Amino acid sequence: AQKITQTQPGMFVQEKEAVTLDCTYDTSDQSYGLFWYKQPSSGEMIFLIYQGSYDEQNATEGRYSLNFQKARKSANLVISASQLGDSAMYFCAMREGAGANSKLTFGKGITLSVRP
Amino acid sequence: NAGVTQTPKFRVLKTGQSMTLLCAQDMNHEYMYWYRQDPGMGLRLIHYSVGEGTTAKGEVPDGYNVSRLKKQNFLLGLESAAPSQTSVYFCASSSWQGETQYFGPGTRLLVL
Numbered sequence: 001a002q003k004i005t006q007t008q009p010g011m012f013v014q015e016k017e018a019v020t021l022d023c024t025y026d027t028s029d030q031s032y033g034l035f036w037y038k039q040p041s042s043g044e045m046i047f048l049i050y051q052g053s054y055d056e057q058n059a060t061e062g063r064y065s066l067n068f069q070k071a072r073k074s075a076n077l078v079i080s081a082s083q084l085g086d087s088a089m090y091f092c093a094m095r096e097g098a099g100a101n102s103k104l105t106f107g108k109g110i111t112l113s114v115r116p
Numbered sequence: 117n118a119g120v121t122q123t124p125k126f127r128v129l130k131t132g133q134s135m136t137l138l139c140a141q142d143m144n145h146e147y148m149y150w151y152r153q154d155p156g157m158g159l160r161l162i163h164y165s166v167g168e169g170t171t172a173k174g175e176v177p178d179g180y181n182v183s184r185l186k187k188q189n190f191l192l193g194l195e196s197a198a199p200s201q202t203s204v205y206f207c208a209s210s211s212w213q214g215e216t217q218y219f220g221p222g223t224r225l226l227v228l
Contacts, residue, residue, distance in 0.1 A: 004158075033215065035216065035217075037219075043204065043221065043222050043224075044219065044220075044221045044222065045159075045206060045208075045219035045222075046219075047216055047217075047218060047219075050215070050216055091158060091159070093159075095215070099166075100147075100166040103161070104149075104161070104217055106158040106159040106160075107158055108156060108157065108158045109158055
């Protein structure tokens, strides 16, 4: 089974609207972390937001928030007030293990296009 | 503070040639990683290092070697390049706690 699943086809959103990018994960670990990265057309990987498995509150970073539903094993990224510069590929990733034994597994990504 | 840098940015190789990709970080991070990104595949871990002088295999290590002689540098080598190694290569680093990984800008490699 895939550890990280991102199944949405290319997503489109109107500028200034909110959009949710879906991510489900599979792990038997009790301690794990969930990440979202943004990859614009220029190619770099930009860290957006992190959620620890023991964090009780959903993580927020500016316009980004992570809708963490542990029982459903989902970690959806919510972008509020979309901007044209948000057009990019978005990757969900999961860290299992700790310290030197930690491993990061990436999903296949979702393409987001923001329409003016 | 440059973060994570990679050289070169782009390279074309012929099958059988060798090359080394250099990754450098100035954040004093213990852990460093090499990934490759292929269309529709996301990022896959090639090799990683948890400290100077140590390296370990990731998910797709075949055809690659690595070295971490200095804490700030992590080298990825291709001894005999193959067309299947055409990809975008990313280096990343993280602190010893192994939390957030910060990525370099990537190296685009084309093997003909």
